[in-house]
Amino acid sequence: MADRVPPNPLRAAECPALEVRGLSLRYKDVQALEAVTATVPAGSMTAIIGPNGAGKSTLLKSVLGLVQAEGEVRAFGGPVAQAMARIAYVPQRAAVDWAFPVRVIDVVLMGCYRQTGLLGRIDAQVMAQAQSALARVGLQDFARRQIGALSGGQQQRVFLARALAQGADLFLLDEPFAGVDAATESAIIGVLKSLRASGATILAVHHDLTTVASYFDRVLLLNRRSIAEGPVAQTFTRAALEKAYGPALFPDPAIRSAS
Numbered sequence: 001m002a003d004r005v006p007p008n009p010l011r012a013a014e015c016p017a018l019e020v021r022g023l024s025l026r027y028k029d030v031q032a033l034e035a036v037t038a039t040v041p042a043g044s045m046t047a048i049i050g051p052n053g054a055g056k057s058t059l060l061k062s063v064l065g066l067v068q069a070e071g072e073v074r075a076f077g078g079p080v081a082q083a084m085a086r087i088a089y090v091p092q093r094a095a096v097d098w099a100f101p102v103r104v105i106d107v108v109l110m111g112c113y114r115q116t117g118l119l120g121r122i123d124a125q126v127m128a129q130a131q132s133a134l135a136r137v138g139l140q141d142f143a144r145r146q147i148g149a150l151s152g153g154q155q156q157r158v159f160l161a162r163a164l165a166q167g168a169d170l171f172l173l174d175e176p177f178a179g180v181d182a183a184t185e186s187a188i189i190g191v192l193k194s195l196r197a198s199g200a201t202i203l204a205v206h207h208d209l210t211t212v213a214s215y216f217d218r219v220l221l222l223n224r225r226s227i228a229e230g231p232v233a234q235t236f237t238r239a240a241l242e243k244a245y246g247p248a249l250f251p252d253p254a255i256r257s258a259s
């Protein structure tokens, strides 16, 4: 695993991992984001929640510069471009071409390219780092498999391993639990919580409202605009959820208790 510089608590207190100010993005006919403002404190674990089409994926892509939005994004107190080495991204499964002929270990090694350079030599240390990341997600025996020959949950874990191999400080994950079984979900949340315990910041698009309170410490409720953000206890409220999803929510008793 790449060494992560231990977070300086003073610096962490001063500089959020991510600050988004007045972010707006329009795709042709659709206003996907409108003046979105959010702060993600360093060392936090934040869920981005909101209905389908709320702009959650677009927000992550805007932060990474994969789509061009208006507004300001700062990471660790400076321009995002200067912090890219500290940011890992796990895209939505549906956004990846799984037919691309590449082995699992090669996907994970992509996480190390800042050390190796794009065409750089993979030395024993880099290989060990990639293998250790694979072991951390329980896929050490799958290194030589083609990525397309894995199940959906295994593929998701490979992309998490790529992010781990990068040794990032900020992890942006787009629906990391989509289409995975309960055991894999539990393995992934275990890895994310241990990352946070070691000082990393996690920001994940999440759909399952029943697990928000047990998985995350903060939420950002989004529906094109930022509806609410803050600690789960204060922000994950019925009123805020209804504002984001509409009043027809709450068929589920587990959610009804969020009041």
Ligand SMILES: Nc1ncnc2c1ncn2[C@@H]1O[C@H](COP(=O)(O)OP(=O)(O)OP(=O)(O)O)[C@@H](O)[C@H]1O
Residues within 6 Å of the ligand: 027, 028, 030, 031, 032, 050, 051, 052, 053, 054, 055, 056, 057, 058, 059
């Ligand atoms: N490349 C694109 N071109 C045009 N419109 C797009 C594009 N990508 C997303 N959109 C639209 O922008 C809006 C926000 O999409 P986005 O994928 O960010 O939402 P989301 O909250 O992640 O949705 P979901 O929960 O369904 O994954 C939607 O109305 C979507 O149809």
